[in-house]
Amino acid sequence: MDDTQPKEEAAHRSTERGDERRQSLVLAAYQIIAKKGFEGLRVREVAARIGVNIATLHYYFNSKEDLIRGVVEYLLHQFITVEAPLPAEGVQNALQKLHQSFADLQYQLQVAPEMFVVLTELHLRSQRDPAIQSMLTALNDGWQMHIEEIYREGLQQQLFRPDVDPHRAASWLIALIKGLSLQVVSNLEHFDFNLIATEFIAGFLNPPTKGEL
Amino acid sequence: MDDTQPKEEAAHRSTERGDERRQSLVLAAYQIIAKKGFEGLRVREVAARIGVNIATLHYYFNSKEDLIRGVVEYLLHQFITVEAPLPAEGVQNALQKLHQSFADLQYQLQVAPEMFVVLTELHLRSQRDPAIQSMLTALNDGWQMHIEEIYREGLQQQLFRPDVDPHRAASWLIALIKGLSLQVVSNLEHFDFNLIATEFIAGFLNPPTKGEL
DNA sequence: TATATTTTCAATCAAGTGCTTGAGTGAAAG
């Protein structure tokens, strides 16, 4: 039996053509959510954007919630893919890794700002939807651990002040990134991420680097 | 003439009873948005919560959008009231003011977390609604200036490193606060604001205080 | 080929959705 989850998304077998349809529907929904929020998501519009009938959508997704689940999975996959260990071009030390993390995020924020919009939508939804809550938690924890690990590495390499707490430092960084992306996405302010990365990381450096900023 | 704005909210004269009704409707809408987001806001429910007919609601607010405008005004007023200069119990230096700002926010986050939920909802809406966009911008700028001023003060008092840029420091603090509140509101993490305030502020202190953390 | 399965569609439904209509209410002003 392949009932890995009690709630299966749809009662159709996996075919190449079908999987493509599914994916394109999810993508369409994702784009609509990015543009109009969950508030503005209509299954009719999702179907129309692909050029299929509503019933076709309901053939692939039993319900609107199912479709949304697909969107969440798609987003998380996107995010994780980006967050994944960089195509190692030589060994990097902790500092370089931190810089790289900032650079990745800046790139994503430029190239796919909708990702952060939808992510924020999910943040709000997570209050009411335990399923989204747990998925967000998982994403968050993964991110947190990734950053924490870098800080631990940096501590071992004695790059940071010995009193730096990896957990707290990582929490900060994540909160800061979320806040910044919120500001950017809302067009309230634009930031120079290189500068931010440099300054933020410098705040934890081992020898208090005077005048290096 | 008192046509300060072209779009008046409703065609009714201001009476004590009427203003109360208006306010209670706005409050009800605010609570529903906090609980279910804009996605879950129904004018019928707003009216029902107060125990009046839908038509009564539409007597006070020409449209749902009008009602939402009222909510935004209410929220901003709340926020500004909180952000307002503290009941000065003696003169405070810049450091104390920064700590106080953190304390205020922590208090609000505990006492009225919905405020931050709705604020985040507005952040997302601001992409599509220029009116909200400008209101948020105004709020943000006011906040930013307030913090910047504190930093400038602290620089003058030589409390901070001379290379600290007030604008950037304030931007950070605001972004950090927004990120933290997002985390807290989503139940992803809980923070010790006193600790955060201390560490964050310490990062900009003038004599790099070793071992003070 | 014939048979079964998968995919698509037009048409439809019940339950909402924001908003309006027209008829009132009691209190104050004339």
Add this chain to the structure above:
DNA sequence: CTTTCACTCAAGCACTTGATTGAAAATATA
């Protein structure tokens, strides 16, 4: 007593929403 006023409501209008149906078309399988 009549008129005016701010205010309230039951009823319902026009439209939208997520979801379903039954029958075709497309595709695969025997």
